[in-house]
Amino acid sequence: MLDKTMNHISVCEEQSFTRLHQAHAASLRNFLFYRFGSLEKAKDCAQEAFIRLWNNCSKVSFEKAKSFLFTTANRIFLDDTAHQKVVLKFEKRSDMSEAQSETNPEFLYQVDEFKNQLETVISALPEKQRTVFLMSRIDKMKNQEIADLLEISVKTVEKHITSSLKSIRSELDELNHFSI
Secondary structure (H helix, E strand, O other), X not given: XXXXXXXXXXOOOHHHHHHHHHHHHHXXXXXXXXXXXXXXXXXXXXXXXXXXXHHOOOOOOHHHXXXXXXXXXXXXXXXXXXXXXXXXXXXXXXXXXXHHHHHOHHHHHHHHHHHHHHHHHHHOOOHHHHHHHHHHHOOOOOHHHHHHHHOOOHHHHHHHHXXXXXXXXXXXXXXXXXXX
């Protein structure tokens, strides 16, 4: 137990902060353990509450420090719980949208149409551009590897890739009647 005569001591003093930590760390950790159900999370959040107390030590009186710690710990718990709800909601939504898009006939048709358009546009590229582009994007070769294999400079490889991407993009934009 802390002595009541210490009310005039500043929380910012290292000795008084250490006493607060010794007096309340275990009970704060247990409080959070009961809330979270995870000892690791409880330890992390208790530590975070003490960090926040230290960062606000000039604003918190010694006699209010315990209250500050437990209130802060509870807020950390509530914030974490709200965050977990958002994460779960997003995961459900993304799982649902992936599953829906995989079985949606219109989506599948659009994917097939896009693939066909892309293949047509790529096949219409000049031979060197097409070769460099496919080696880069399909075979996942590095620019230096392509340059060595085709006996051209890395700058030429980069130029072919850039030109290919510009051509593909503009052709697909024209086919779809809009600009990206």
